[in-house]
Amino acid sequence: MRMPMNQKKKHLYTGIVLDLIGMASFFIPGIGMFLDIIWAPVAAWFMTRMYKGQAGKTAGVVTFIEEILPGMDIIPTFTLMWIYTYVIRKQKTVEAV
Numbered sequence: 287m288r289m290p291m292n293q294k295k296k297h298l299y300t301g302i303v304l305d306l307i308g309m310a311s312f313f314i315p316g317i318g319m320f321l322d323i324i325w326a327p328v329a330a331w332f333m334t335r336m337y338k339g340q341a342g343k344t345a346g347v348v349t350f351i352e353e354i355l356p357g358m359d360i361i362p363t364f365t366l367m368w369i370y371t372y373v374i375r376k377q378k379t380v381e382a383v
Contacts, residue, residue, distance in 0.1 A: 297366050297372075298372075301336070302362075302364070302365060305362040305365050308325060308363075308364075309360060309362075311359055312359035320352060322328055323354070325353055326349075329364075330346040330350035330353070333367065336364075337371060341371070345370075372380055
């Protein structure tokens, strides 16, 4: 499946922003754990919408677990999924004209 180049960049930028949101609760003492309970299912939902198929479903589960476990917020799961999708798997992209 070919994706336009702008979609590739959009996934990267969106993923970085979502990773930063997930990491923000790590730095807020007291209410960070409460925010993680809310953020974990939201982050998993975003992951399954950004990346389709079995890889997206698996990444959604991993994202949920990573966000719900204390101290794991520092892992950039959205960025790692982008690397897996566009670098490791080397999903073909179409150059934008």
